[in-house]
Each structure stands twice: as structure tokens, then as C-alpha cells.
Amino acid sequence: MNLEKVLIAFSAALAIGIPAIATAWAQSRIGSAGAGTLAEKPELTGTIIILVAIPETMVILGFVVSTMILFTVK
Amino acid sequence: MIVSMSKVEIVGPKDLLRDVLTFLRDRGIFQVDPEAIGYVPPEEEKDFRSFSLDVQTTVERLFLEDLRLKIDGLLASLPALPVRDSYIDPSTIVDTLAAAVERHSLHARELAELRDALQKERADLERYRIFLGALASLVGSTRETPDLDFIGLTIRETEMVPRIRDGLSRMTDWKYELQTETAEDGTLVGLITVEKSLADQVRKALSEERVPELTFPASFSSLTFPEKVSYVQKRTLEAGAEIERSEEELELFARRWTPLYRSLHGWIDDRLALLKTTAQAYETRMCFFINGWMPTRDLGKLRQDLQVAFGPRIVIDEKEIREEDLERVPIALRNPAYFRPFEILTSLLPLPAYTSYDPTPFIGIFFPIFFGIILGDAGYGIVLILLSLWLRKRYQKSRLVRDGAAILLVSASYAVLFGMLFGEFFGDLPERLLHLPPLLVDRRTAIIPMLLFALAIGVAHILLGLVLGAVSAFRRNVKREALYKVLSIVVIFCILAVIASAAGRFPAVVTRPAVLTILFVAPLLFFSGGVLAPLEFLKSIGNIISYVRIAAIGLTSVMLAFAANELGGLTGSVATGVVVAGIIHLLNIILGVFSPTIHSLRLHYVEFFSKFIEHGGRKFEPLKK
Numbered sequence: 042m043n044l045e046k047v048l049i050a051f052s053a054a055l056a057i058g059i060p061a062i063a064t065a066w067a068q069s070r071i072g073s074a075g076a077g078t079l080a081e082k083p084e085l086t087g088t089i090i091i092l093v094a095i096p097e098t099m100v101i102l103g104f105v106v107s108t109m110i111l112f113t114v115k
Numbered sequence: 116m117i118v119s120m121s122k123v124e125i126v127g128p129k130d131l132l133r134d135v136l137t138f139l140r141d142r143g144i145f146q147v148d149p150e151a152i153g154y155v156p157p158e159e160e161k162d163f164r165s166f167s168l169d170v171q172t173t174v175e176r177l178f179l180e181d182l183r184l185k186i187d188g189l190l191a192s193l194p195a196l197p198v199r200d201s202y203i204d205p206s207t208i209v210d211t212l213a214a215a216v217e218r219h220s221l222h223a224r225e226l227a228e229l230r231d232a233l234q235k236e237r238a239d240l241e242r243y244r245i246f247l248g249a250l251a252s253l254v255g256s257t258r259e260t261p262d263l264d265f266i267g268l269t270i271r272e273t274e275m276v277p278r279i280r281d282g283l284s285r286m287t288d289w290k291y292e293l294q295t296e297t298a299e300d301g302t303l304v305g306l307i308t309v310e311k312s313l314a315d316q317v318r319k320a321l322s323e324e325r326v327p328e329l330t331f332p333a334s335f336s337s338l339t340f341p342e343k344v345s346y347v348q349k350r351t352l353e354a355g356a357e358i359e360r361s362e363e364e365l366e367l368f369a370r371r372w373t374p375l376y377r378s379l380h381g382w383i384d385d386r387l388a389l390l391k392t393t394a395q396a397y398e399t400r401m402c403f404f405i406n407g408w409m410p411t412r413d414l415g416k417l418r419q420d421l422q423v424a425f426g427p428r429i430v431i432d433e434k435e436i437r438e439e440d441l442e443r444v445p446i447a448l449r450n451p452a453y454f455r456p457f458e459i460l461t462s463l464l465p466l467p468a469y470t471s472y473d474p475t476p477f478i479g480i481f482f483p484i485f486f487g488i489i490l491g492d493a494g495y496g497i498v499l500i501l502l503s504l505w506l507r508k509r510y511q512k513s514r515l516v517r518d519g520a521a522i523l524l525v526s527a528s529y530a531v532l533f534g535m536l537f538g539e540f541f542g543d544l545p546e547r548l549l550h551l552p553p554l555l556v557d558r559r560t561a562i563i564p565m566l567l568f569a570l571a572i573g574v575a576h577i578l579l580g581l582v583l584g585a586v587s588a589f590r591r592n593v594k595r596e597a598l599y600k601v602l603s604i605v606v607i608f609c610i611l612a613v614i615a616s617a618a619g620r621f622p623a624v625v626t627r628p629a630v631l632t633i634l635f636v637a638p639l640l641f642f643s644g645g646v647l648a649p650l651e652f653l654k655s656i657g658n659i660i661s662y663v664r665i666a667a668i669g670l671t672s673v674m675l676a677f678a679a680n681e682l683g684g685l686t687g688s689v690a691t692g693v694v695v696a697g698i699i700h701l702l703n704i705i706l707g708v709f710s711p712t713i714h715s716l717r718l719h720y721v722e723f724f725s726k727f728i729e730h731g732g733r734k735f736e737p738l739k740k
Contacts, residue, residue: 084465086463087463087464087465087720088465090463090716090717090720091717091720091721094713094717094720094721095721097661097664097717098657098660098661101660101661101663101664101667102657102660104663104667105566105660105663108562108563108566112562112563
């Protein structure tokens with residue numbers, strides 16, 4: 042019983058942890074490229090914000106899956 | 116809102132062109148656009164050409180451009196001082212200043228060069244003074260003979276001293292002396308004493324090793340050491356006085372002439388802009404034509420003013436905006452006072468196309484609500500309201516800060532409202548201290564209801580975006596895109612119905628028709644949206660799920676506030692507890708400003724606006740002074 046709980050918690054942690062790392066990696070790459078772009082073309086601020094924001098969806102989906110694991114798996 | 120524009124043609128006799136352009140420039144509401152020309156019958160095209168400047172005007176233009184360049188050069192060499200505005204009409208002094216500008220430039224340049232040379236000399240003297248000060252003790256202990264030479268040097272690192280000693284030993288066969296001393300600015304200085312015959316060889320080696328030798332100017336050569344010290348002191352004082360004199364003279368010159376030259380520069384800019392615009396007009400044998408854009412609401416007033424100023428000789432005509440003109444219509448945004456501060460958030464995006472929507476009102480309505488739901492703490496909201504009022508008072512003159520403070524005020528007010536609904540005041544203090552339950556929901560425990568609430572907001576927001584997108588596509592006469600958006604709305608509704616009935620929230624009988632509708636509509640989605648339609652549709656579903664962040668970020672905020680109160684309570688002392696909880700709450704407030712702002716903006720920029728806003732408009736830049 043306790044092992045099951047541990048596994049559920051571990052699965053939930055993986056479900057949000059791995060997308061969080063993936064998002065961080067993607068944002069670091071896009072962010073550094075975006076900073077370089079903005080140094081030359083400040084008018085692209087809006088586009089860069091959008092590009093940096095796009096990978097965030099991964100961690101949000103991870104959060105949803107993690108919540109579902111915690112609250113629906115009995 | 117995007118200001119409604121009219122395509123306008125102004126016609127009159129050629130001799131009135133300059134006066135009409137001056138008149139339009141003074142009003143500041145008309146943008147000349149030679150491409151906005153109306154229909155010209157083919158048989159009349161040969162009589163219709165771009166306005167050509169006469170010789171006299173071309174000469175004037177060249178003269179003014181040259182004069183402007185000279186004034187730019189003069190102003191660049193003068194110090195930037197706050198000076199009064201000139202009251203003299205610049206047009207009356209053009210010839211006088213044109214004759215004097217070269218002389219004035221030369222004089223200003225000479226004064227600036229003299230000042231720069233003196234400043235350099237003073238900096239060198241200061242270096243010599245420090246060096247001589249450090250060497251004084253070394254030279255005092257060294258016997259001066261005609262056979263010896265002295266080499267002064269600055270040593271960058273102490274570790275270099277043994278290396279220099281080694282090198283000197285090899286070169287001079289131990290016939291040298293190296294003394295070092297730390298100068299008052301921390302630099303390590305050294306004095307090498309060697310035989311005159313070896314001095315050049317040593318200097319060359321030092322230069323190769325990049326150890327800088329401090330050489331004195333030729334004027335120092337005949338002076339003894341004490342004389343050098345007193346000469347440096349005397350010359351430093353003299354140079355300082357000369358610098359002061361040259362700066363005073365330059366400042367006096369700048370105060371006298373800058374206002375006049377600046378005023379003339381502005382006048383030349385206006386004049387050249389007018390001449391440039393003249394070239395954008397069209398002409399026939401007798402008449403000129405000016406084509407362009409202006410706000411529709413100002414058209415009646417301009418017509419009336421032109422009538423009063425020029426009588427029936429000038430005709431203003433509103434032309435039909437054709438479909439190919441839509442891409443050329445310039446964009447001006449005008450919003451009510453409440454929405455205007457939010458323009459700083461939409462200014463980060465490219466301008467919308469004329470047939471699209473101004474994103475400002477949408478962001479003005481939804482951004483503060485999202486911010487309020489995410490932060491959702493009455494205590495934090497009150498702190499931010501006070502901060503916004505202070506910012507508004509402190510930085511009245513900065514429009515950016517003023518607008519930012521206005522946005523913060525509205526957003527923080529929503530945070531207070533949702534904080535009351537969630538029963539949060541610096542976290543769970545109301546429940547902890549007064550046993551007051553939340554009015555609506557406890558975000559800390561009601562995780563699934565909050566996720567569903569956030570998803571519901573996402574559905575409403577994305578559906579609104581799709582509806583607006585469909586309307587926009589209809590207005591642009593792109594029927595397939597409009598059909599795709601409508602079908603997407605239908606499919607999203609059907610999917611929601613299936614999910615709701617599967618969860619027992621809708622009657623089960625709804626499931627079958629909803630699934631059949633999806634199956635029926637899916638091929639039409641392909642037809643209207645192309646091969647990428649399924650991908651686009653999945654993106655819309657992903658966009659809706661993305662709104663879960665409203666609940667997720669809100670949850671982190673409330674948990675951090677809860678942790679602050681818990682840790683505060685664990686200290687066992689009221690004072691320490693308040694300090695500990697206060698520090699964590701402060702951190703949470705700082706995060707509570709940035710995080711909801713960034714995520715709310717992202718939901719607008721990425722999820723919402725992508726459904727209905729077409730970018731690519733060009734800014735309305737009317738002819739004005």
C-alpha cells in the first residue's frame with residue numbers, strides 16, 4: 042500500500058519534473074537567441090516574448106497530468 | 116480602437132500647392148501617400164505625372180540641406196547646455212547665419228581642441244606628479260654621475276620584479292641597480308640605474324617585454340629632479356586655469372549661439388519636409404493632386420477649413436477604399452482613458468491590420484482579471500494598490516511609469532476582489548486568526564475545482580477569439596477562413612458536451628449527437644482549413660489547456676503565503692514570527708507582480724490574439740511640424 046503511494050507520488054513528480062526541465066532547456070536556448078536578436082532589432086520584442094513563452098505549455102501539460110495522477114489514481 | 120480612415124484627394128491650382136501643404140502640416144491630420152491615388156482613365160494618364168520641382172526650389176533644397184549639415188557639425192562641437200528658446204523668427208536670419216556658420220564652426224572647434232589638449236596635458240602632468248613623488252625617495256639615495264643613466268618605469272604586477280632583475284643581470288653583467296616604490300595611487304614604480312652605454316639596450320628589452328617606461332617631455336630634459344617636481348606642480352595649476360578659461364569661453368559662445376542655430380535647424384527641418392512632400396504630389400498642366408489618408412471624423416472640419424482659407428479653388432474629395440488599398444491604410448489607435456495605459460502592453464506587438472482589431476481594449480478587460488485571479492490575495496492587492504498610488508505620485512512626469520502604475524492599480528483592485536472571494540489576506544490569515552472561511556473557494560485545497568475554473572476561462576476566452584476571428588475573416592471576405600473558425604467553435608462545443616456527459620454533468624443522451632456532429636464536421640474542417648487544419652485545431656485545444664496556468668501559478672502563490680504564515684508561527688515569538696513571515700510575504704509579493712503579469716500577457720499574446728488579430732498595419736504618420 043505504502044509502496045503504491047510512493048510510486049504514485051514518484052510518477053506525479055516525474056510528470057511535472059521532466060517537462061519542467063525540458064521547458065527550462067528550451068527557454069534557455071530561445072531566450073539567449075532572443076536576447077541576441079533584441080540587441081539588433083528591439084522592435085521584435087513582442088515576437089521574442091511569444092517565442093520564449095511557447096515551451097511553457099509543456100510544463101503546464103505536465104502539471105495537469107501530474108494533478109490527474111495524484112487525484113484520480115486510487 | 117482602430118481609428119476609421121478616409122482616402123482623400125485634394126485638388127487645386129499648381130500655384131497653391133505649397134500653401135495647401137503648409138496648411139495641412141499645421142493641422143497635423145493628413146498623411147500624404149502618393150500610392151493612394153484614385154482611378155485615372157487610361158486616356159488621361161499621359162497628362163498626369165509626379166510633381167517636379169522647379170530650378171529655384173531645387174537650389175533652395177540643396178542650399179538648406181548643406182546648411183543643415185554645417186549646423187549639425189557646429190552643434191556637435193558645442194557643449195550640450197540647457198539654453199533658452201530663441202524668439203527670433205528663423206526665416207529672417209537664414210542668410211546671416213549661413214554666412215557665419217563656417218566661421219563659428221572653426222572658432223568652436225579651435226576652442227574645443229585647445230580644451231582637449233589642455234585636459235590631456237593635465238592628465239599627463241598628474242601621472243608625472245605621482246611618478247615623481249614615488250621616485251623622490253629613490254633618487255635621493257642615488258648618486259648622480261655623468262656615466263650613469265636613470266630609467267623610470269611602471270610595473271603592472273609585483274611578480275614581474277624578479278623577472279626584470281634576471282633580465283637586467285644578464286644584460287648588464289650585474290652592473291645595475293633597481294629600486295621599487297609604491298606610488299600614492301597604488302602603482303608600483305621602479306628606477307633602474309645603469310651605465311649610459313647599456314641604457315639603450317635595457318630600454319629596448321623593456322619595450323619588448325612590454326614594461327612601460329615613463330618618459331618625460333623634452334621640456335623636462337634640462338631640469339634637475341627638484342626642478343621637475345616644482346615645474347609639474349606649477350604647470351598643473353596653469354593648465355587647470357587655462358582649461359577653466361577655455362571652457363568658460365566655449366560655454367559663453369554656446370549660450371549665445373545655440374538657441375539661434377537650433378531654432379534655424381528646426382525651421383530647415385520643417386522646410387525640407389515640406390519640399391520633400393511637394394515631390395509626392397501629382398500634377399497636370401494646371402492643377403496639383405495630393406492623395407493621402409486622414410481620420411474620417413476630421414474630414415468635415417478639414418473641408419470646411421479649406422473652404423474658408425482658399426475658397427472654391429481647392430477641392431477635397433473622399434475616394435472609395437478599394438480592396439487593394441486595405442493593406443495601405445495607415446493605423447491610428449484611439450482608446451478611452453481607461454484603456455489608454457494598456458497601450459504600453461500592446462505596443463510590444465506589431466500594429467494590427469486595418470481590417471483587424473485593436474488588441475488594447477481586450478487586454479484592458481481581461482489582463483487585470485487574470486492578474487487578480489492568479490494573485491488572489493486581498494492583503495497583497497492592498498500593498499500593490501498603495502505601491503501604484505505612490506509610483507503615480509512620485510513619477511508624474513514619466514508616462515511609462517504613470518501608465519504602468521495605472522495598470523497595476525486596476526490589476527491589484529481585482530486581486531483584492533478575488534482575494535476576498537478566496538478568503539486570502541496575506542495567505543490564510545483570516546482563517547488562522549479569525550476563523551473566517553473563504554467566501555467562495557479555498558484555493559489551497561480545492562485544486563481540481565480551480566483547474567476546471569481555469570479551463571472554463573480558457574474555453575470562454577478562446578471561443579471569443581474564434582468568434583472575433585470569424586467576424587474579421589467575413590469582413591475581409593475570406594470566407595473559407597471564416598467557415599473554419601465557425602466549425603472549430605462547433606467542434607469545441609461538441610467535445611465539451613461529450614466530456615461533460617461522460618463526467619455525468621450532462622445527460623448521456625447528448626453524447627451520441629455530439630459525436631456524430633464531430634464526425635460530420637471533421638471533413639469540412641479539412642476542406643476549410645487545408646491539410647494543416649487538424650494541427651491548427653489541436654493547437655486550439657492546447658491553447659485552452661494552457662489556461663490551467665491561471666490555477667497553477669495561483670496555487671504556488673497561495674502555498675508560498677501559507678508557508679510564510681506556518682514558518683512565522685513556528686518561531687514561537689510574535690516579533691520574530693512577523694519578521695520571518697513578512698520577509699517571505701515580501702518575496703511572494705515581488706513574485707506576485709512579475710509572475711501573473713508575464714503569464715497573463717502570454718495568454719493574450721500567444722493563445723488569444725493568435726485567433727483573431729491580423730498584424731502588419733503601418734503607423735499613421737501625418738504631415739506635421
